[in-house]
Amino acid sequence: MKVGYALREIREHGSDAQWWRKRFLTHVVSRYYDAFPPERSRVVDEDWDNLLLLDACRYDLFAEVLADHPLPGELSLRKSAESGTPGYLRENFEGAQFHDIVYVTANPYVNTNLPEDTFHEVVPVWKDGWDDEERTVLPEAMLEAARDANERHPDKRLLVHFNQPHVPFVGEVRLGDRGIGNLRKRALGEEKTDARERNRTPFEMLGAGEVSKEQVWEAYRSNLERVFPTVETLLSELPGRTAVTADHGNALGEWAKPFPVRVYGHPLGILIPALIDVPWLVHDDGTRKRIRADAPVGVREDDEDDTDAEEDEVDEATRERLRDLGYAE
DSSP: OOHHHHHHHHHHHTTOHHHHHHHHIIIIIHHHHHHSOOOOOOGGGSOOSEEEEEETOOHHHHHHHHHHSOOSSEEEEEEOSOSSHHHHHHHHHTTSOEEEEEEEESOTHHHHHSOTTSEEEEEEHHHHSEETTTTEEOHHHHHHHHHHHHHHOTTSEEEEEEEEESSSOOSSSOOOOOOSHHHHHHHTTOOOOOGGGSOOOHHHHHHTTSSOHHHHHHHHHHHHHHHHHHHHHHHHHSOSEEEEEESOOOEEEEEOTTSSOEEEEOOTTOOOHHHHEEEEEEEEOSOOOOOOOOOOTTOOGGGTTOOOHHHHHHHHHHHHTHHHHTSOO
8 A cells, every 4th residue: 555545544534433443354354364264155056046145134134034024944054255245246256157047136246346258147137127216226126027037047047136135224114325326326337426425324323323233233124124025925936946145244343353343334354253144045846947057148259258448447436336335445
């Protein structure tokens, strides 16, 4: 890091305790976990025909909601490969091709952080299924996209990546209003909102002492409850073996052991249980899909190795938004 840049950052943010926490997590704690990582699993090594991926859903939250709103299937715990979506995508999919998977996504990172030919098809619901009022993709839009993808590709594994329970909280209990709008704007090539003008996430509000842990948990839980009916519908409709899981969790002030610093949200590389303990619920209807891999939709063979300057700009812009989204400093 250049000295001049570091000094400017300190002058601008030096009085902000949360900024110092994030810097310490990024430059010290994440490096510790690089050197001493816990055992983790990759979702691509699991056996499934359909995967319903809940963004930022920690295991204990899922188990609590499941107790009140039962879903068919058997629940167990998995250790996710990373503590944020970009790292999760990198650890599971980067450097390989999965032409037997159709990826239906509410999260723009799937399009911006992975090569175009990684999957047989990526269905970017975050483009056309975006709800301007709620500033996210709602479960109902994902349900229709998943149904359509399953009908068009009965011989492919289906991965459905919901936004919920990731912020913004759109359940009955609301708290904060920050979502993935900036990331979507950048992925579409539009001008982003100035990070200095954005509102804090509920997890940042908790870290700043502006709200209580109970308030955040209630809204977080309500956001998960918002997507449960759609998950239940897909469990009943999709053929074969369907698993419900998450890419990572969210921290509400847990310690980044062995360091005496608390964690809020889901910064990358912080491999504590609150962030990598995720649900793994499996429902098997007894009839497995007959899966086969085919060439990616819309990608010509002579295009696969090309590098597009505009895509490079999108990737760089996405990295700029990590701090706004809470994935990294």
